Amino acid sequence: MTETLLLKDIDEPGLHTLEVYERRGGYEALRKALGMSREEVLHELEVSAIRGRGGAGFAMGKKVSFLPKGQMDKYLVCNADESEPGTFKDRELMQKNPHMLIEGMLIAAYAGGINRAFIYVRGEYQLPAERLEAAVEEAKAAGYIGERVLGSDLSLTMWVHRGAGAYICGEETALLDSLEGKRGNPRLKPPFPANQGLYQGPTLINNVETLYTAPVIIRMGGEEYAKLGTQGSTGTKVVSVSGHVQRPGNYEIELGIPSRDIIYGLAGGPPEGRSVKLWFPGGSSAPVLTGDDLDVPYDFDSMAKAGSMIGSGAIIVADDSTSVVDVALKTAKFYRHESCGKCTPCREGTNWTVKMLERVDSGEATPMDLDIMAAVCENIIGNCLCVLGDAMAMPIGSMIAKFRPEFEAHIEAARARAELVEAVA
Amino acid sequence: MAIDPSRVPRFGHGSRVPGWDEAADLTKDPEGVPEPATTPVPEELRARIEEYMARYPDRRSAAIPALHSVQEHYGWCSPEGIVQAATVMRLTPAYLTAVATFYDMLFMQPVGTHDIYVCTNISCSLRGADDLFAAFHEHAGDDPDFNIRSFECLGACDIAPMISIDGDYVGPIAPDEVPEVLDAIRSGEEPFPERQMKNRKSTDPNA
Ligand SMILES: Cc1cc2nc3c(=O)[nH]c(=O)nc-3n(C[C@H](O)[C@H](O)[C@H](O)COP(=O)(O)O)c2cc1C
Ligand code: SF4
Ligand code: FES
Numbered sequence: 001m002t003e004t005l006l007l008k009d010i011d012e013p014g015l016h017t018l019e020v021y022e023r024r025g026g027y028e029a030l031r032k033a034l035g036m037s038r039e040e041v042l043h044e045l046e047v048s049a050i051r052g053r054g055g056a057g058f059a060m061g062k063k064v065s066f067l068p069k070g071q072m073d074k075y076l077v078c079n080a081d082e083s084e085p086g087t088f089k090d091r092e093l094m095q096k097n098p099h100m101l102i103e104g105m106l107i108a109a110y111a112g113g114i115n116r117a118f119i120y121v122r123g124e125y126q127l128p129a130e131r132l133e134a135a136v137e138e139a140k141a142a143g144y145i146g147e148r149v150l151g152s153d154l155s156l157t158m159w160v161h162r163g164a165g166a167y168i169c170g171e172e173t174a175l176l177d178s179l180e181g182k183r184g185n186p187r188l189k190p191p192f193p194a195n196q197g198l199y200q201g202p203t204l205i206n207n208v209e210t211l212y213t214a215p216v217i218i219r220m221g222g223e224e225y226a227k228l229g230t231q232g233s234t235g236t237k238v239v240s241v242s243g244h245v246q247r248p249g250n251y252e253i254e255l256g257i258p259s260r261d262i263i264y265g266l267a268g269g270p271p272e273g274r275s276v277k278l279w280f281p282g283g284s285s286a287p288v289l290t291g292d293d294l295d296v297p298y299d300f301d302s303m304a305k306a307g308s309m310i311g312s313g314a315i316i317v318a319d320d321s322t323s324v325v326d327v328a329l330k331t332a333k334f335y336r337h338e339s340c341g342k343c344t345p346c347r348e349g350t351n352w353t354v355k356m357l358e359r360v361d362s363g364e365a366t367p368m369d370l371d372i373m374a375a376v377c378e379n380i381i382g383n384c385l386c387v388l389g390d391a392m393a394m395p396i397g398s399m400i401a402k403f404r405p406e407f408e409a410h411i412e413a414a415r416a417r418a419e420l421v422e423a424v425a
Numbered sequence: 426m427a428i429d430p431s432r433v434p435r436f437g438h439g440s441r442v443p444g445w446d447e448a449a450d451l452t453k454d455p456e457g458v459p460e461p462a463t464t465p466v467p468e469e470l471r472a473r474i475e476e477y478m479a480r481y482p483d484r485r486s487a488a489i490p491a492l493h494s495v496q497e498h499y500g501w502c503s504p505e506g507i508v509q510a511a512t513v514m515r516l517t518p519a520y521l522t523a524v525a526t527f528y529d530m531l532f533m534q535p536v537g538t539h540d541i542y543v544c545t546n547i548s549c550s551l552r553g554a555d556d557l558f559a560a561f562h563e564h565a566g567d568d569p570d571f572n573i574r575s576f577e578c579l580g581a582c583d584i585a586p587m588i589s590i591d592g593d594y595v596g597p598i599a600p601d602e603v604p605e606v607l608d609a610i611r612s613g614e615e616p617f618p619e620r621q622m623k624n625r626k627s628t629d630p631n632a
Contacts, residue, residue, distance in 0.1 A: 003631065004629060004631045004632060007627055007629045007631070007632040008631075008632065009632070010627050010629075010632050011626050011627050011632060073482070082580050083577070083578065083580065084578070085546045085547050085548065085577070085578035085582075086547065086548055086578065086582055087578075087580060088580045088582055088583055090580075091580045091581065092627065095622075095623070096627075116482070122580070123489075123493075123528070123530045124530070124542070124576075124579050124580065124589060125580065126592030126593065127592075127594075127622070127623055159481075161486075161489075161490070162489070162490065162493065163489065163528070164489050164492070164493065164528035164529070164530040164531050165528050165529030165530035165531075166527060166528050166529060167577060178489070179486060180483060180485060180486055181481075181483070181484075181485035181486045181487065181488035181489065181524065182485070182488075182524065183523060183527040184527060184528075199482055199483055240582065242548040242582030242583060242585060243547070243548045243551045243552075243582070243585075244551055244552075247628055248548075248582065248583045248584075248585065248628070249583045249627065249628025249629065250583065250627065250628065250629060251628065252629055252631070252632075266629075266630075267628075280547075284546075284547055284578075314582075316547055316548050316551075316582070318551055322551065326550075327547065327551075330545075330546065330547050330550055331547060334546060334547070334577055334578075337577060338577065340527075
């Protein structure tokens with residue numbers, strides 16, 4: 001791809017200010033949208049077939065169309081909690097080009113008949129939040145946010161809300177509770193946010209990158225946008241590549257290109273002389289793939305067929321110098337720490353998985369423990385209130401399934417070491 | 426596995442959980458919403474919290490912003506500060522305490538003035554974050570000026586292994602560069618300006 005849509009000119013000096021953003025054609029898509037009817041804007045979003053970029057991959061246009069019609073307070077919440085390990089695309093977009101998010105939110109609000117908007121930014125993102133706050137103020141002063149925007153019938157309030165450090169607040173219903181000033185515990189679904197979300201009102205929740213795409217879709221037309229990518233995964237996607245690669249960073253790709261082109265072509269692959277041992281295609285919640293899977297096309301459906309997911313679009317690469325036990329332990333500890341504790345399979349399952357992995361690490365485990373661990377993972381999947389529990393069980397289960405001999409060898413080696421130490425002492 | 430009891434952290438009274446063996450005083454009424462007339466609140470703190478409350482249809486939504494404000498004012502979510510925020514928000518201190526304890530960035534104990542979050546999640550640890558965290562502990566673990574914490578993925582794995590210094594992201598940092606980082610913070614400077622996130626250019630060739 002030679003032309004990027006979201007990262008285009010992202011390093012233009014001063015792009016985070018209204019002046020430069022407008023000079024580069026900013027808010028023209030909003031003007032175009034406001035010249036259309038709400039139904040027409042919604043139609044463009046639906047035709048574009050864009051799927052959510054936050055993890056679940058639900059069609060954005062469809063989600064907007066689920067909002068009830070009629071006069072009432074409706075809410076738009078931008079999910080800028082970005083805490084999935086390995087993911088840092090929203091950060092770069094918000095930090096360098098905050099106005100484009102605001103423009104996308106205005107377009108989505110218009111399509112959904114929404115009058116109140118919030119951006120929930122993770123507390124750690126200081127600079128992105130400051131840039132967003134400044135941009136919202138600028139947009140208010142310029143009449144893009146407020147009563148009857150640009151003379152249209154769109155009226156909208158918008159506030160930036162900073163979180164305080166909790167991965168679970170990225171889960172949409174936990175985010176709503178957190179935004180309501182509570183502990184961030186997920187809610188039981190249904191009811192879905194489109195019917196009963198923030199303050200029990202109809203709520204549209206979308207990821208930062210999803211909303212960024214709205215101005216692009218309006219500018220080029222939904223049909224043109226849908227020509228990019230594959231049939232089931234239209235458009236472009238910003239992919240965060242990290243771990244053992246030579247050029248870690250964000251890359252905008254057309255969905256459906258071979259994963260190898262991203263990991264080796266764009267990010268430079270592992271250091272000289274090393275090869276890919278395992279990689280997470282979509283953040284740490286995705287089942288891992290191995291060096292044999294590098295030719296899987298990077299799109300929603302192909303990745304699902306390969307037994308994983310593109311999730312938040314974060315590729316974490318570990319080369320052949322890595323111990324899979326270390327990666328498994330890091331992963332499990334993360335979910336243990338971030339489990340909100342509301343339901344048992346997740347709260348206990350993450351805790352016991354960590355304990356068993358520690359036994360593997362110290363050589364106190366037996367190969368049977370690997371079976372128990374796999375069974376624990378199976379019993380977590382599908383039995384939790386939200387998918388955080390699954391998000392640990394899936395990658396851990398995949399690591400045990402794919403690297404079982406290495407786990408066994410690790411146990412043996414660690415036991416031999418421990419016995420040696422004991423004999424010496 | 427035999428547990429070595431001496432390695433299990435315990436509080437002075439022997440419990441692993443603070444307050445575990447302090448029975449609730451049943452003769453006392455539960456703490457209600459503090460009385461505004463008898464609870465002085467610093468004017469600046471009150472103004473900030475009231476401004477936040479006005480943003481939301483439900484005032485409780487201002488809980489996290491209010492706790493952030495308390496932490497900025499007192500350095501941590503002190504009981505005094507929580508009572509003051511509860512006074513302004515017309516909530517019980519228990520409500521705000523329950524919220525505050527959920528979140529990693531709100532501190533219920535006094536902490537050092539400079540927050541140093543060392544990311545030790547997957548991508549950073551693949552690039553040596555555990556050694557980096559150990560180096561910070563070694564050089565400044567008992568320095569009361571620093572609040573050194575290992576953190577989950579901070580969303581900056583492109584500069585792994587990275588740290589956040591009072592909210593500013595910088596990386597990659599090698600363990601032997603830790604003294605230089607600490608010196609810079611002590612003298613109020615920005616360590617490694619060329620490695621600050623705010624100065625980083627996009628890696629995408631078509632950006
Ligand atoms: C544990 C957990 C954490 C999540 N974290 C995020 C996040 O940080 N950012 C995000 O956009 N979506 C996150 N999601 C997905 C959201 O629940 C939701 O699907 C998404 O924000 C919808 O937006 P989209 O349709 O535009 O993708 C998370 C989900 C779970 C279960
Ligand atoms: S699955 Fe985990 S994070 Fe989700 S509600 Fe249950 S305990 Fe909380
Ligand atoms: S793993 Fe350290 S910033 Fe993501």
